[in-house]
Amino acid sequence: MNQQAQDTYLRMQVNTAAPWELTAMLYNGCIKFMKQAKQGIQSKNYESKNINIQKSIDILDELLSTLKMEYDVSKQLFSLYEYMKNRLFQANIQLNESYIQECIELMTDLKDTWIQSMKQLHTQSKVQAQS
Known part of the structure; x- marks a missing residue:
């Protein structure tokens, strides 16, 4: 898929996502960028x-x-x-992969907890609507 098509797809995803899905997308993006940063250290890039x-860090600020x-x-x-x-700031200065890995694990746990909570909330809403 070319870059323009990817950008269009991502823009459509963001524009049609529910607010809770946007948070999950931010978590996913942050994890992806942290993994790429870790790879950058490993490859000396x-x-x-x-x-x-x-x-x-920009995603965390958001x-x-x-x-x-x-x-x-x-x-x-x-x-x-x-x-x-x-x-992450310290990892950047010290080239410390373990700091990045720690953040990846924390963010992954947060993302998983967030998604599970939203699924439970959605299920409860459906049950209440049917009652």
């Missing part, structure tokens, strides 16, 4: 490492901007996102 760490701080879970997510940003 430091430009790629830097670009992909910055993309990951996730931070969507938090509603009146909820306790938002405060916990805020701390976790900030922690990951710091680890």
Whole structure:
């Protein structure tokens, strides 16, 4: 698939996604960029490492901007996102793959928990609508 077709497909995905799906897409994108940053360290492609760490941090900033701080879970997510940003920053400076791997694992757990929670919420909504 050429780049223009990929961009069009991604734009359509974003435009038609439910809000919870957009969050899942951000999680997926962040994981993808962190993996690419890790590969950049392994292959000594430091430009790629830097670009992909910055993309990951940009996504974390976007996730931070969507938090509603009146909820306790938002405060916990805020701390976790900030922690990951710091680890990625340190990984960038120190060329530390283990910091990136730690962030990949944290983000993967978050994504899996988010998707499971949204599926349960969707299932509950369907059951309530049928009652």
